[in-house]
Amino acid sequence: MVQVSERRPVGRKKLAAILAAAVVLLSGCSPLDESELKRLALPIAGSDRSEPMWHLWLGAWITTLVVFVVVFALILYAPIRYRRRRGEEAGPSQIRYNLPIEVLYTITPVMIVSVFFFHTVQAQSTMLEDVENPDHTIEVVGSKWQWTFNYLEPEATDGETVYDQGDTEHLPDLYLPVNESVEFQLTSPDVIHSFWVPEFYFKMDVFPGSQDNSFTMTPNREGTFTGRCAEFCGIYHTRMLFNVHVVSRDEYDAHLEELEEAGQIGRPQGPSEATKIAGTPDDRGE
Missing domain, CATH: 2.60.40.420 (Cupredoxins -  blue copper proteins)
Structure with a gap:
């Protein structure tokens, strides 16, 4: 009788440690940092409305990183964990029409999108707040x-x-x-x-x-x-x-x-002034 080697469980602690380290690293980023990498490719912030957008952007990066690490880990885990070993006549049993799994991979994306939507609306409301008697x-x-x-x-x-x-x-x-x-x-x-x-x-x-x-x-x-x-x-x-x-x-x-x-007095509204386009023979925008 051929003995099948014991399969080791996946390193969940290592995966959690990697995710925690990545989240801590991203949380140290700032929209005012001189490094473009630490600003996550955004320009240096220049207004009081930048903060809510920055938090939304940072949260999107953290969520994307977590999803990427989990999915990539599963891609690597599946062929290693369920590879055919010497002495086995067939691979792992196939799972089809498994209701719990189907519910899981349907509900999870809906939850992620719902969280994104909630924080997007929240950031939008903050950024659109009016100021009484602006300067x-x-x-x-x-x-x-x-x-x-x-x-x-x-x-x-x-x-x-x-x-x-x-x-x-x-x-x-x-x-x-x-x-x-x-x-x-x-x-x-x-x-x-x-x-x-x-x-x-x-x-x-x-x-x-x-x-x-x-x-x-x-x-x-x-x-x-x-x-x-x-x-x-x-x-x-x-x-x-x-x-x-x-x-x-x-x-x-x-x-x-x-x-x-300089005589630039008035309140132009565009129609009569918006006629010049550089590079055209007659410099008219018609």
């Missing part, structure tokens, strides 16, 4: 294919509204004061665009017509960032870029005065 109000006009930023601060510019504007060849500039709340009012004269500054960990669609979106946030890190349109809006979508300058309050006020002196 500044800026109207963002997205059009084919450029951005216009109207600074609705008549008290800082002798009762006038000034604006920054550019096109696909000369990118517009958006100036924001650091550590002061800003309400962004988003509107479009043509198609759906999306206002996105990666360092703010936040974006919102810009709708045409009467449906205007708005949100409030506080930039909390000085620097120059690149904003962009995150919604495919036409052939020159990739050129819808703009520069974001987060500066001190004195620099912000000085910029508004420069716009007033």
